[in-house]
Amino acid sequence: MSTSEVVRSAGLRAHWHAVANVDSLVGSPVGVRLLGDDYVLWRGPDGNVVAAPDSCPHRQSPLSAGTIESGCLRCPYHGWLFGAEGVCQEVPSAAAGVPVPPRAHLETVYAAEKYGLVWICPGEPAAPIPEVGEEDDSDFRRINTEVQVWKVAAPRMVDNFLDIAHFPFVHVGTFGGAQDPRVSPVELEELEGGFFGYRYEIVAENPEEARATSGSREPVVERAMSSGFRLPLTVRSTIAYRSGLRHILLLVSTPMDAESSYFTFVVWRNDDFNVPAEEVIAFDRAIGEEDRVMLERLDGEMPLDRTVLVSVQADKASVEWRRRFAELVRG
Ligand code: FES
Ligand code: FE
Numbered sequence: 001m002s003t004s005e006v007v008r009s010a011g012l013r014a015h016w017h018a019v020a021n022v023d024s025l026v027g028s029p030v031g032v033r034l035l036g037d038d039y040v041l042w043r044g045p046d047g048n049v050v051a052a053p054d055s056c057p058h059r060q061s062p063l064s065a066g067t068i069e070s071g072c073l074r075c076p077y078h079g080w081l082f083g084a085e086g087v088c089q090e091v092p093s094a095a096a097g098v099p100v101p102p103r104a105h106l107e108t109v110y111a112a113e114k115y116g117l118v119w120i121c122p123g124e125p126a127a128p129i130p131e132v133g134e135e136d137d138s139d140f141r142r143i144n145t146e147v148q149v150w151k152v153a154a155p156r157m158v159d160n161f162l163d164i165a166h167f168p169f170v171h172v173g174t175f176g177g178a179q180d181p182r183v184s185p186v187e188l189e190e191l192e193g194g195f196f197g198y199r200y201e202i203v204a205e206n207p208e209e210a211r212a213t214s215g216s217r218e219p220v221v222e223r224a225m226s227s228g229f230r231l232p233l234t235v236r237s238t239i240a241y242r243s244g245l246r247h248i249l250l251l252v253s254t255p256m257d258a259e260s261s262y263f264t265f266v267v268w269r270n271d272d273f274n275v276p277a278e279e280v281i282a283f284d285r286a287i288g289e290e291d292r293v294m295l296e297r298l299d300g301e302m303p304l305d306r307t308v309l310v311s312v313q314a315d316k317a318s319v320e321w322r323r324r325f326a327e328l329v330r331g
Contacts, residue, residue: 003301013123031064045071052106134268157253161235183314197228
C-alpha cells in the first residue's frame with residue numbers, strides 16, 4: 001500500500017487531525033491541506049470553527065483568499081457570503097427576494113478546538129481526539145508552539161517519535177550525547193490516557209540551553225520517560241525528572257498529502273510557572289529541528305509491510321504501531 005493510498009484511505013478520514021493553531025483564526029480565513037485535499041477554516045459568527053473544502057460552490061475560487069465580515073466568509077470572486085455551518089447567506093448578483101440556491105451552501109466537515117489546536121475530521125469520527133489528563137490539572141500549564149510543514153510522510157514521523165535508539169545520534173547536539181546507545185528490552189503496555197507504548201530511563205545531557213526546560217543546573221539529568229501512541233498518528237511522551245518536574249509532550253503529525261505533513265507539539269508542565277513559555281520550549285524546538293533534518297533525508301513513503309524494513313528489539317513500539325496503523329488504513 002503506497003502512502004498516496006494511505007492518505008486516501010477511509011480509515012484516516014474517519015479520525016481527527018490537527019491542522020492549525022487556534023490563534024491563527026483571527027482576521028482572515030486560513031487555508032490548510034489534509035489527506036490530499038484543501039480546506040478553509042474560519043471562526044463563524046456563533047464562535048464555532050467552520051471547516052469546509054477550500055473551493056467556492058459557485059466557480060471554485062479558493063475561499064481561503066476571501067475576507068471575514070462579522071464572522072461570515074466572503075468569497076473573493078463574486079462575493080457570495082457564508083455564515084455559521086457554511087450556510088450561504090447572500091448572493092450579491094441576485095435580485096432582492098430571490099432565494100439562495102440550495103447547493104450554494106458549503107459541505108462542511110467536522111471541526112473542533114482542543115489543546116490550542118484546530119482539529120478536523122473529513123469523515124464520520126471513529127474515535128475522539130486523544131485525551132491528555134494534564135489539560136484539566138491545575139498544577140500543569142499548557143504551552144503551544146507553531147505548526148510547521150515538514151517534507152516527510154507522516155508515518156515516518158510517528159515511527160521516529162516512538163524510537164529512542166536515535167537519541168545518541170540524531171540528538172547529539174541537544175540532549176543525546178550522554179545516553180548509552182544500548183536500549184533496554186522494550187516492554188509494551190497500556191499507558192495513561194489510552195496511549196500504548198513503553199517506559200524507559202535515560203541520562204540526558206543538560207547544556208545551558210536545556211536548563212530552562214529541565215529546571216536543573218547539573219551537566220546531566222536522569223529522566224524517567226514513556227512514549228506511546230494512539231491511532232492513527234498521535235504520540236505522547238512523558239518526562240519525569242527527579243525534582244518532581246513532569247514535562248508532557250503531545251507530538252502531532254498530520255498528513256497534508258503523501259509527501260508533506262504538519263508537525264506541532266503541545267507541552268504540559270507542572271513547573272513553578274516562572275520561566276517564560278518561549279524559553280521552556282526553545283529546547284524542544286531544537287530537538288524537533290534535529291528530527292526534521294534527519295527525516296527529510298528519508299525518501300518518500302515508509303513501507304508498511306513489515307517484511308520490507310529490518311527491525312530490532314529497540315523498534316518494538318514502532319513495529320506494533322505500524323501493524324495497527326496498517327490494519328486501520330487497510331480497513
Ligand atoms: Fe465564489 Fe463566484 S466563485 S462567488
Ligand atoms: Fe527524535
